[in-house]
Amino acid sequence: MKVAPSIIAANFSQYQREIKAVEGAGADLLHLDVMDGVFVPNITFGPMIVEAIKDLTKLELDAHLMITHPEKYLKQFIDAGSGWLSFHCEATQNPSRCIDYMHERGVKAGLAINPDTPFGTVTEFMDRIDYLLIMTVNPGFYGQKFITGVLPKIEEAKNYIGRQKINCMVEVDGGINVENAARVCSAGADIIVAGAGVFKAKDYRKAIAELRCSRG
Ligand code: DX5
Ligand code: ZN
Numbered sequence: 001m002k003v004a005p006s007i008i009a010a011n012f013s014q015y016q017r018e019i020k021a022v023e024g025a026g027a028d029l030l031h032l033d034v035m036d037g038v039f040v041p042n043i044t045f046g047p048m049i050v051e052a053i054k055d056l057t058k059l060e061l062d063a064h065l066m067i068t069h070p071e072k073y074l075k076q077f078i079d080a081g082s083g084w085l086s087f088h089c090e091a092t093q094n095p096s097r098c099i100d101y102m103h104e105r106g107v108k109a110g111l112a113i114n115p116d117t118p119f120g121t122v123t124e125f126m127d128r129i130d131y132l133l134i135m136t137v138n139p140g141f142y143g144q145k146f147i148t149g150v151l152p153k154i155e156e157a158k159n160y161i162g163r164q165k166i167n168c169m170v171e172v173d174g175g176i177n178v179e180n181a182a183r184v185c186s187a188g189a190d191i192i193v194a195g196a197g198v199f200k201a202k203d204y205r206k207a208i209a210e211l212r213c214s215r216g
Contacts, residue, residue: 002028002191003208004062004171007053008044009142009195018199019057025204026212029084030059031173031193033142034077036067039091040140047076054081064112064173064193066139067091071098078105086110086133086171089122099128110171114138115147119156127166131191132157136184137174142195146175151187158188178210 005027010018019030032050037043050063062084063077070087071094077085085107087098095111102109111122112133122132134154137144154172161168172184173193184192192211201207 001185001189001212003198003211004029004031004191004193005198005204005208006031006033006064006142006173006193006195007199008033009199011199015053016056019053019059021204022198022208023057023059025198026208027059027198029062029191030057031195032061032063032082033139033195034063034065034067035140039068039088040066042140047073047080050077050080050082060084062086062110062171064110064133065091066112071101074098074101074105078102078107082107084108084110084131086112086131088112088114088139089125090114090117095122095125096128099125103128112139112173115150115174119153119160123160126157126160126168127164129168131169131171133171133173135174136172136176139174143200144175146177146180148180148183151183154184154187154189176211178207181211 005022035042035044060083063082065087099109108130110131111129136150169190171191172189176194177197198207
């Protein structure tokens with residue numbers, strides 16, 4: 001089980017220090033929430049900041065693109081140093097093209113789905129992606145309440161992966177904390193994203209360790 005702290009919940013005036021702190025505290029990946037103000041009602045940062053972050057850490061960067069027409073920007077995010085990249089199936093007419101391009105460029109290809117999007121929408125892509133990012137809040141803001149109703153979808157995805165014997169990780173993102181992480185893990189998460197769950201904790205190391213060890 002990997003833990004990917006999301007820097008959206010960090011103190012951005014100190015982001016260098018915050019990134020070093022989670023790296024030192026045992027994070028496995030650094031989750032970067034990219035928002036365009038169109039696909040979601042919030043704006044964060046783009047490839048220039050990703051490039052700056054790349055220079056600050058040895059952690060692999062996991063960019064979560066919450067942007068319309070992701071196909072237009074994949075190149076920039078890959079050039080900026082994201083080794084893991086996910087885009088939303090709701091945001092593009094052509095997920096296949098995005099997946100192919102990411103694989104041509106040698107990065108991990110992730111497909112993200114909103115809480116209301118059924119798993120059936122993405123099954124045709126499952127044998128071609130490296131990870132499925134299942135949202136457990138509506139994307140846009142950190143610190144929201146975990147939507148419990150998404151747990152069966154995590155199980156559905158995990159069972160499908162097992163039955164089809166395909167190699168695809170499940171990343172779960174939104175509202176995860178030490179209280180609900182056990183349920184997320186037992187539903188089948190391989191990677192847990194946590195914004196407030198890490199950056200609003202007093203002790204980052206303890207928070208990451210507790211999230212990682214919480215098996216239901
Ligand atoms: C939501 C983002 C998440 C989220 C993580 O739009 O994709 O990565 O902000 O933060 P928490 O864990 O606080 O929900
Ligand atoms: Zn995210």
